[in-house]
Amino acid sequence: MKELTVEQSYLIKLEKFEGPINLLLELIKKKKFDIYKIKLSSIIIDFVNYIKKNKDIILDTLSGFLYTASILLEIKSKSLIPSKSATIDESEKIDEDILKKREAEYKVFIKISNYLIKLYEEENLYYLREAPIEKEFLDAIPDFLNTINIKEINSLASKLLQHKEDRMDLSSIYKESLSVTIFEEMERIKKILEDKDDIMFKDITGNYTKLIDKIICFLSILELYKKEIIDILQFESFGNILIKKAGN
Amino acid sequence: MNNNGDVDFYKDDNWLKTCIEGILFISESPVKLADISYTLKVPENKINKIIKLLENEYIEQNRGFILKRVARGFRFYSNPVIRDILKKFVKSNIRTHISQAAIETLAIISYKQPVTRTQIAEIRGVRTESVILTLVSKGLIKEVGKLKEPGNPIIYRTTDKFLELLGIDRLKNLPPLEDFKENGGN
Numbered sequence A: 001m002k003e004l005t006v007e008q009s010y011l012i013k014l015e016k017f018e019g020p021i022n023l024l025l026e027l028i029k030k031k032k033f034d035i036y037k038i039k040l041s042s043i044i045i046d047f048v049n050y051i052k053k054n055k056d057i058i059l060d061t062l063s064g065f066l067y068t069a070s071i072l073l074e075i076k077s078k079s080l081i082p083s084k085s086a087t088i089d090e091s092e093k094i095d096e097d098i099l100k101k102r103e104a105e106y107k108v109f110i111k112i113s114n115y116l117i118k119l120y121e122e123e124n125l126y127y128l129r130e131a132p133i134e135k136e137f138l139d140a141i142p143d144f145l146n147t148i149n150i151k152e153i154n155s156l157a158s159k160l161l162q163h164k165e166d167r168m169d170l171s172s173i174y175k176e177s178l179s180v181t182i183f184e185e186m187e188r189i190k191k192i193l194e195d196k197d198d199i200m201f202k203d204i205t206g207n208y209t210k211l212i213d214k215i216i217c218f219l220s221i222l223e224l225y226k227k228e229i230i231d232i233l234q235f236e237s238f239g240n241i242l243i244k245k246a247g248n
Numbered sequence B: 001m002n003n004n005g006d007v008d009f010y011k012d013d014n015w016l017k018t019c020i021e022g023i024l025f026i027s028e029s030p031v032k033l034a035d036i037s038y039t040l041k042v043p044e045n046k047i048n049k050i051i052k053l054l055e056n057e058y059i060e061q062n063r064g065f066i067l068k069r070v071a072r073g074f075r076f077y078s079n080p081v082i083r084d085i086l087k088k089f090v091k092s093n094i095r096t097h098i099s100q101a102a103i104e105t106l107a108i109i110s111y112k113q114p115v116t117r118t119q120i121a122e123i124r125g126v127r128t129e130s131v132i133l134t135l136v137s138k139g140l141i142k143e144v145g146k147l148k149e150p151g152n153p154i155i156y157r158t159t160d161k162f163l164e165l166l167g168i169d170r171l172k173n174l175p176p177l178e179d180f181k182e183n184g185g186n
Helices: A022-028 A040-053 A064-080 A088-123 A135-140 A152-166 A170-175 A180-195 A211-226 B012-028 B033-040 B044-060 B080-089 B101-111 B118-122 B131-138 B159-164
Strands: A197-200 A228-233 A241-247 B065-070 B073-078 B141-147 B154-158
Touching: A022 A064, A040 A064, A064 A088, A064 A170, A064 B101, A088 B101, A088 B118, A088 B159, A135 A211, A180 A197, A180 A211, A211 A228, B012 B033, B012 B044, B012 B073, B033 B044, B044 B065, B073 B080, B101 B118, B101 B131, B101 B154, B131 B141
Parallel strands: none
Antiparallel strands: A197 A241, A228 A241, B065 B073, B141 B154
């Protein structure tokens, strides 16, 4: 028989409930248990203490527990946000449906994972010849280092090692005083986008010498993005950031 | 042998058997039919027939090794019946340990490929960056391009090494997704 997973065997102990976290979630979904009555923080703290005491347990289904706990967090936090419209019930239902669907899909892949592990373990019945390739064949392999000399390796190494010294000391940024506030930057960027369709982040901050000001500007574009006033595009890692009016 | 001293590959089946056995012997990774066919200048179905002969021979003669078809190629493996003896002989079992996170990610990629990191994370419900990096470095998954979407996310597929790890010949040998779905409630 397979051992019970942590998800199944770890019991949450509350005033009015004792059982595995999955059961708690089911009861809440069926509205048989009021999520307001649950202190999620103490559930999590208890679980963390449990893990600390039982370090030698193989917790490879820890992700399952965390996943269920985060669903509970999501449900509780949504229920704490004041509802603005009468259609809130509908959107709550949609969210629940999405959660259900996601959970079901995740379960399917847990099953697939177990199947793949079975295949992997069966594969352990076979060993491979670990001996290296024979000398005649080794000699036939071309020498890839043929054209490289020690001078080139030396200069490559120097370049790589030097790069580290370019790292900025970030602690000094906070000692600088701000030239602009986020609010001011947001207004400035909105004004720029009145005339232009888009602009690069580097062009907006071109005049800024202090790093802190560039950071403020970046925070303001994030805020504008949150408010759906702009779209942000970046086509490659560490590439140029393009800021556009939203909805283009 | 003909006048040039070259062997007439076409003629002798026994000679072909020896050649194929030799090729499989020196290969470190699964050998594809097409490659053997190209080297020996013999049609694939003939090579296939001879390999089947070899496969059966090894089993019938109870050899210490067998031929297995994996990752669309053929390879020598030890005979599973002597696994426990070999275990004592092999000093370290260097089978890589696969974490739960890795196997879940592999499960998703193998059935949903090509797929992006975000799509994987949506199903698992957790961040997947480091798992993906590990799987790429282990050669079990590879980047196959980028999606034409904002952010241009990278798309991933499983590799032949993944097939080798699980002893599968092809992806389509995996059971269909439907087999893993539940009918009705828990």
